[in-house]
Amino acid sequence: SDTTREAAAEEAEVGQGWLHAMGARILEAGPSQVVVEMSVDGRHLQPMGIVHGGVYCGLVETVCSVGAYQSASLKGMLVVGVDNSTSFLKAVREGVLTTTGTPITQGRKTELWRAEVRNAAGRLVASGQVRLLCLNPGDPLAGKGASGPGHKDHPDAS
Amino acid sequence: SDTTREAAAEEAEVGQGWLHAMGARILEAGPSQVVVEMSVDGRHLQPMGIVHGGVYCGLVETVCSVGAYQSASLKGMLVVGVDNSTSFLKAVREGVLTTTGTPITQGRKTELWRAEVRNAAGRLVASGQVRLLCLNPGDPLAGKGASGPGHKDHPDAS
Amino acid sequence: SDTTREAAAEEAEVGQGWLHAMGARILEAGPSQVVVEMSVDGRHLQPMGIVHGGVYCGLVETVCSVGAYQSASLKGMLVVGVDNSTSFLKAVREGVLTTTGTPITQGRKTELWRAEVRNAAGRLVASGQVRLLCLNPGDPLAGKGASGPGHKDHPDAS
Amino acid sequence: SDTTREAAAEEAEVGQGWLHAMGARILEAGPSQVVVEMSVDGRHLQPMGIVHGGVYCGLVETVCSVGAYQSASLKGMLVVGVDNSTSFLKAVREGVLTTTGTPITQGRKTELWRAEVRNAAGRLVASGQVRLLCLNPGDPLAGKGASGPGHKDHPDAS
Numbered sequence: 001s002d003t004t005r006e007a008a009a010e011e012a013e014v015g016q017g018w019l020h021a022m023g024a025r026i027l028e029a030g031p032s033q034v035v036v037e038m039s040v041d042g043r044h045l046q047p048m049g050i051v052h053g054g055v056y057c058g059l060v061e062t063v064c065s066v067g068a069y070q071s072a073s074l075k076g077m078l079v080v081g082v083d084n085s086t087s088f089l090k091a092v093r094e095g096v097l098t099t100t101g102t103p104i105t106q107g108r109k110t111e112l113w114r115a116e117v118r119n120a121a122g123r124l125v126a127s128g129q130v131r132l133l134c135l136n137p138g139d140p141l142a143g144k145g146a147s148g149p150g151h152k153d154h155p156d157a158s
Numbered sequence: 159s160d161t162t163r164e165a166a167a168e169e170a171e172v173g174q175g176w177l178h179a180m181g182a183r184i185l186e187a188g189p190s191q192v193v194v195e196m197s198v199d200g201r202h203l204q205p206m207g208i209v210h211g212g213v214y215c216g217l218v219e220t221v222c223s224v225g226a227y228q229s230a231s232l233k234g235m236l237v238v239g240v241d242n243s244t245s246f247l248k249a250v251r252e253g254v255l256t257t258t259g260t261p262i263t264q265g266r267k268t269e270l271w272r273a274e275v276r277n278a279a280g281r282l283v284a285s286g287q288v289r290l291l292c293l294n295p296g297d298p299l300a301g302k303g304a305s306g307p308g309h310k311d312h313p314d315a316s
Numbered sequence: 317s318d319t320t321r322e323a324a325a326e327e328a329e330v331g332q333g334w335l336h337a338m339g340a341r342i343l344e345a346g347p348s349q350v351v352v353e354m355s356v357d358g359r360h361l362q363p364m365g366i367v368h369g370g371v372y373c374g375l376v377e378t379v380c381s382v383g384a385y386q387s388a389s390l391k392g393m394l395v396v397g398v399d400n401s402t403s404f405l406k407a408v409r410e411g412v413l414t415t416t417g418t419p420i421t422q423g424r425k426t427e428l429w430r431a432e433v434r435n436a437a438g439r440l441v442a443s444g445q446v447r448l449l450c451l452n453p454g455d456p457l458a459g460k461g462a463s464g465p466g467h468k469d470h471p472d473a474s
Numbered sequence: 475s476d477t478t479r480e481a482a483a484e485e486a487e488v489g490q491g492w493l494h495a496m497g498a499r500i501l502e503a504g505p506s507q508v509v510v511e512m513s514v515d516g517r518h519l520q521p522m523g524i525v526h527g528g529v530y531c532g533l534v535e536t537v538c539s540v541g542a543y544q545s546a547s548l549k550g551m552l553v554v555g556v557d558n559s560t561s562f563l564k565a566v567r568e569g570v571l572t573t574t575g576t577p578i579t580q581g582r583k584t585e586l587w588r589a590e591v592r593n594a595a596g597r598l599v600a601s602g603q604v605r606l607l608c609l610n611p612g613d614p615l616a617g618k619g620a621s622g623p624g625h626k627d628h629p630d631a632s
Binding site: 127 | 578579598601605
């Protein structure tokens with residue numbers, strides 16, 4: 001229902017969305033670099049006791065989307081991710097993961113961002129990239145006009 | 159600490175891991191098809207009010223890993239995902255998502271699985287693939303010998 | 317120089333471009349399916365005597381681009397590929413490869429196409445996908461206005 | 475036939491394979507960096523007069539495979555590429571392209587290499603990565619035991 005949808009969107013805006021569900025914290029969010037931190041706990045694991053691949057993908061998606069959102073907003077545009085490709089390099093059981101996103105290209109139609117996930121020792125444990133499409137405000141998006149988090153001065157577009 | 163790690167792994171095994179964090183339910187888990195269902199709620203959204211890309215990646219990762227785990231276990235092996243590539247085809251604000259994974263190749267060294275995510279109307283909203291590496295039990299994995307969920311007859315390797 | 321560029325483009329238009337360099341032949345080219353055939357010979361191999369991965373990528377790129385070009389032209393648009401992701405499933409030493417491309421999504425801003433490469437026995441030997449960006453004629457493209465192969469009624473946009 | 479196959483493999487070994495078909499030259503080939511150069515000409519273009527995406531994929535595949543081959547041979551192993559993912563960042567009509575490959579991970583079971591393609595002005599025009607599987611000599615590969623280019627001291631495994 002529309003009420004459910006509005007409530008769900010509201011929840012996301014006040015930080016109850018996927019960023020919160022992952023337990024991630026945005027440390028830095030600019031148009032040329034984004035840094036997110038997350039402490040591994042039981043929720044992040046798969047049954048072999050290592051961090052689930054979907055967690056790395058989610059971290060990569062987050063830093064790339066937040067960065068492209070910052071970058072696109074300088075042009076008065078919004079972004080939406082279209083392709084995420086993430087590689088898992090070293091299995092992790094615990095500790096703090098730091099994910100850093102940087103732009104590869106920032107065009108008028110798309111942006112491409114790359115992310116690296118490092119463990120507490122600074123070792124690369126996952127890397128990935130996200131292709132994002134630039135939208136104009138009001139472009140159709142899932143049955144509504146595309147809009148950002150709006151009046152809440154909120155850094156995370158993802 | 160080791161105690162924390164053991165507890166975290168235990169939690170994952172009893173269903174408190176990423177599958178639970180996503181709110182996903184395994185409907186079918188075999189070596190040639192896996193189906194997972196998830197109802198979108200506020201936790202899954204990003205600030206524009208649509209499902210976060212990391213959620214689709216996590217669903218794709220789950221069905222592919224669970225399937226490859228089932229398939230590899232027929233050969234006495236385990237699997238670990240190495241690359242996830244997921245495309246977002248249609249933005250979603252609410253409803254039930256059904257994700258189905260099927261094998262593309264099932265080799266002695268790697269498996270490649272493909273997944274499709276459909277909304278309640280049956281429309282394809284995301285698709286992706288995961289490359290998984292086959293391991294022998296006891297192969298090194300994040301400082302321990304690789305092992306599955308063990309004595310708990312548990313279908314989810316991811 | 318401009319003269320060299322014009323000559324190079326002209327060459328591509330009359331069939332001396334990459335399609336010809338690969339030794340591929342377009343069997344079918346429509347907005348919902350494209351089929352290309354190629355006989356493996358010495359030029360396609362890498363030093364281990366199997367088909368070079370770049371050949372499969374090139375086949376995938378070709379069928380997806382030709383198809384999206386056909387599809388976009390129905391909307392008066394052009395396309396340009398932005399991301400190609402190809403998986404190699406079975407090594408091949410010889411024989412005819414048949415590559416079939418079909419659309420996953422055909423939007424106003426991007427298209428996503430998927431391709432399968434099969435050997436003479438019909439076995440899947442490679443698969444992949446290409447994300448393509450839709451352009452309006454005259455949009456900037458490498459220092460010129462984007463344009464298709466023009467007056468030559470030519471099916472291959474890639 | 476076997477005679478055709480032997481001849482085809484022989485051709486590849488003496489430099490008539492895909493590297494030659496692309497018109498690429500290996501400038502450097504070591505286990506931690508590979509550099510390949512290629513001058514764009516008419517054969518590399520698609521009908522819009524820009525370099526065909528398959529050419530970038532082929533360059534990425536080549537530097538990553540040659541590098542992983544060098545790296546694996548230090549362990550007495552061979553490699554075979556399994557997934558290539560290449561992004562096209564800026565359309566090119568002419569000039570020299572320089573492609574550099576560097577390792578992301580070099581494991582016992584797989585290697586992951588990354589490549590960047592730059593134009594004559596040093597601008598990044600494409601980037602990509604290749605996942606490669608490590609094989610022991612004699613492991614089955616397309617109906618024969620895997621073997622490298624053998625007695626010919628030849629740097630290119632791809």
